Amino acid sequence: MSELKIYPVKENIAANALIDDAGYQKMYEQSVVNPEGFWREHGQILDWIKPYTKVKNTSYDPGHVDIKWFEDGTLNVSANCIDRHLATKGDEVAIIWEGDNPEEDKSLTYNELHKEVCQFANALKAQGVKKGDVVCLYMPMVPEAAIAMLACTRIGAVHSIVFGGFSPEALAGRIIDSNSTIVITSDEGLRGGRAVPLKQNVDQALTNPDTKCIEKVIVLKRTGGDVAWTEGRDLWWHEITENASEQCEPEEMNAEDPLFILYTSGSTGQPKGVLHTTGGYLVYATMTFKYVFDYQPGDVYWCTADVGWITGHSYLVYGPLANGATTILFEGVPNYPSTARMSEVVDKHNVSILYTAPTAIRALMAKGDEATAGTSRNSLRVMGSVGEPINPEAWEWYYRAIGDEKCPIVDTWWQTETGGILITPLPGATALKPGSATRPFFGVQPALVDNEGQIIEGATEGNLVMVDSWPGQMRTVYGDHERFEQTYFSTFKGMYFTGDGARRDEDGYYWITGRVDDVLNVSGHRMGTAEIESALVAHEKIAEAAVVGVPHEIKGQGIYAYVTLNAGEEPTPELHAEVKQWVRKEIGPIATPDVLHWAEALPKTRSGKIMRRILRKIATGDTGSLGDTSTLADPSVVDKLIEEKAKVV
Numbered sequence: 001m002s003e004l005k006i007y008p009v010k011e012n013i014a015a016n017a018l019i020d021d022a023g024y025q026k027m028y029e030q031s032v033v034n035p036e037g038f039w040r041e042h043g044q045i046l047d048w049i050k051p052y053t054k055v056k057n058t059s060y061d062p063g064h065v066d067i068k069w070f071e072d073g074t075l076n077v078s079a080n081c082i083d084r085h086l087a088t089k090g091d092e093v094a095i096i097w098e099g100d101n102p103e104e105d106k107s108l109t110y111n112e113l114h115k116e117v118c119q120f121a122n123a124l125k126a127q128g129v130k131k132g133d134v135v136c137l138y139m140p141m142v143p144e145a146a147i148a149m150l151a152c153t154r155i156g157a158v159h160s161i162v163f164g165g166f167s168p169e170a171l172a173g174r175i176i177d178s179n180s181t182i183v184i185t186s187d188e189g190l191r192g193g194r195a196v197p198l199k200q201n202v203d204q205a206l207t208n209p210d211t212k213c214i215e216k217v218i219v220l221k222r223t224g225g226d227v228a229w230t231e232g233r234d235l236w237w238h239e240i241t242e243n244a245s246e247q248c249e250p251e252e253m254n255a256e257d258p259l260f261i262l263y264t265s266g267s268t269g270q271p272k273g274v275l276h277t278t279g280g281y282l283v284y285a286t287m288t289f290k291y292v293f294d295y296q297p298g299d300v301y302w303c304t305a306d307v308g309w310i311t312g313h314s315y316l317v318y319g320p321l322a323n324g325a326t327t328i329l330f331e332g333v334p335n336y337p338s339t340a341r342m343s344e345v346v347d348k349h350n351v352s353i354l355y356t357a358p359t360a361i362r363a364l365m366a367k368g369d370e371a372t373a374g375t376s377r378n379s380l381r382v383m384g385s386v387g388e389p390i391n392p393e394a395w396e397w398y399y400r401a402i403g404d405e406k407c408p409i410v411d412t413w414w415q416t417e418t419g420g421i422l423i424t425p426l427p428g429a430t431a432l433k434p435g436s437a438t439r440p441f442f443g444v445q446p447a448l449v450d451n452e453g454q455i456i457e458g459a460t461e462g463n464l465v466m467v468d469s470w471p472g473q474m475r476t477v478y479g480d481h482e483r484f485e486q487t488y489f490s491t492f493k494g495m496y497f498t499g500d501g502a503r504r505d506e507d508g509y510y511w512i513t514g515r516v517d518d519v520l521n522v523s524g525h526r527m528g529t530a531e532i533e534s535a536l537v538a539h540e541k542i543a544e545a546a547v548v549g550v551p552h553e554i555k556g557q558g559i560y561a562y563v564t565l566n567a568g569e570e571p572t573p574e575l576h577a578e579v580k581q582w583v584r585k586e587i588g589p590i591a592t593p594d595v596l597h598w599a600e601a602l603p604k605t606r607s608g609k610i611m612r613r614i615l616r617k618i619a620t621g622d623t624g625s626l627g628d629t630s631t632l633a634d635p636s637v638v639d640k641l642i643e644e645k646a647k648v649v
């Protein structure tokens, strides 16, 4: 069995890494025996304006969940990511931008980044943006995305980034919930040779009458494509920054002032605005970046994530820049214009640390040698994986074909809510087992509990919880603290529930088995089944819908949707296409169902609850063991569904 394979740390790697296994053991021990002392010391990884005297003040008590770190300290995020490096690294490269088109690239030194961020921060101020205001970013992957983020932090505005692949409807929902006052976007984005009409989507979103909170739309010219213009509301980025001052004093922020909101999906209702605050988040992103990737001066680091996801926040922008690293921001996709693009970018920029997702790895693996053709990838030293469990076959291929068996793979488990990586190998410290995220990072105390919430010890499997807080933890659901407590702290009282299941082996290694709630992970993108279902039933011809995940070779999980039409409607091929298109419009392309199953009826209990367990089994063809169906209101529904499945395309 492949999971028995172990890759010990190579001696040369341990010798040159920041930390070896003995070092890890010692530091981990300190971090959990005395978290207060540990974080008092390691909070110093940042420059503080007013030093903190208090370190940890956190409670997971039901009804009183309250999380504060470094609460009396003050600092500024952009000053930590830029200004403090200027004296020693002003002329070193902060951001390398690699365009969708391989012929387009540019780089920004720390000095240049400082100038751009200050100018844009001043431009925002001139538009009336103040400390505490929420600024919505709907941007392509260009340096200005990072510049806008840092400019917000410079003046104490709270950014809320919406992934450019989300639809106008999804964007409007996030603007309304966060009460954003400004949207920053571009004329168009460019991905895989195709233009994405970002400004047009913003215009469309703002036709929603509840988006009146938006006063201005700032538009970056990226492609030069045609855009509609609303005088008095729309402003060109280049025009408002042109004459802006190149100096902007960083705002002094309290450690617990909000830094950003980022929406993520849960098992119920609308996406939640995950709120991260300033001090703890940045301490944690900075420290995890350093140790997990074994960052050392001279490294060139490339994270392929989009800024619209938490990985793009913590490990594309904040973690790397706070460490004074060189970070690559890539506009395109890993297999355009050729299958070898990812490998080519590694060679072109001498990337030493590569951080990508299993879905990309599997897509390249399917193409075999084409994915590395004509490249050496000699510069690589450490490789990372994030977003979903990596299957051992993909791990082995990544290790062998991309890393030439030289580079340790850090399989990093974490979540939007956790702010930074919680379970992960460290390159010089951890023997690797393909498919396992291995051990907790410093200060992280995972546990497994059974369904009654009892902690279970030793080699076992259960629900993954955290028994105590870490600095990067989310503080609340924006505008709904009750929902925060309900979602994360009520299932297992006094613990943070991750929503994931995991197994722990005899070496104490964790193997994430996936979500145990109604959350899907499609190509590393997180989606609630409830969200897709409500998009489906919003269609005038649909009466009812139920969505389940099914294994998918490249995407990890695919979306399987059971759809019941209103009486009198016929399931035609045209309607099939229309329904898929409808979901794209409501949420975005990433939510498009892979399979539509026209169902005459759904299996329900007598109290009307849909039995998803049965739907999951039918979707995967596992109909030999449907379990107890006697509680169904109408057991014949099951046979009908199995019959229909044969006709599903």
Ligand code: WT7
Binding pocket: 264, 310, 311, 385, 386, 387, 388, 389, 390, 411, 412, 413, 414, 415, 416, 417, 437, 498, 499, 500, 512, 514, 515, 521, 524, 525, 526
């Ligand atoms: C969910 C969080 C963290 C940034 C990207 C996703 C799954 C994430 C791993 C991993 C197994 C993983 C979990 C988690 N997940 N990384 N290395 N191994 N599962 O962030 O959108 O908040 O999703 O992604 O199920 O709960 P997210």
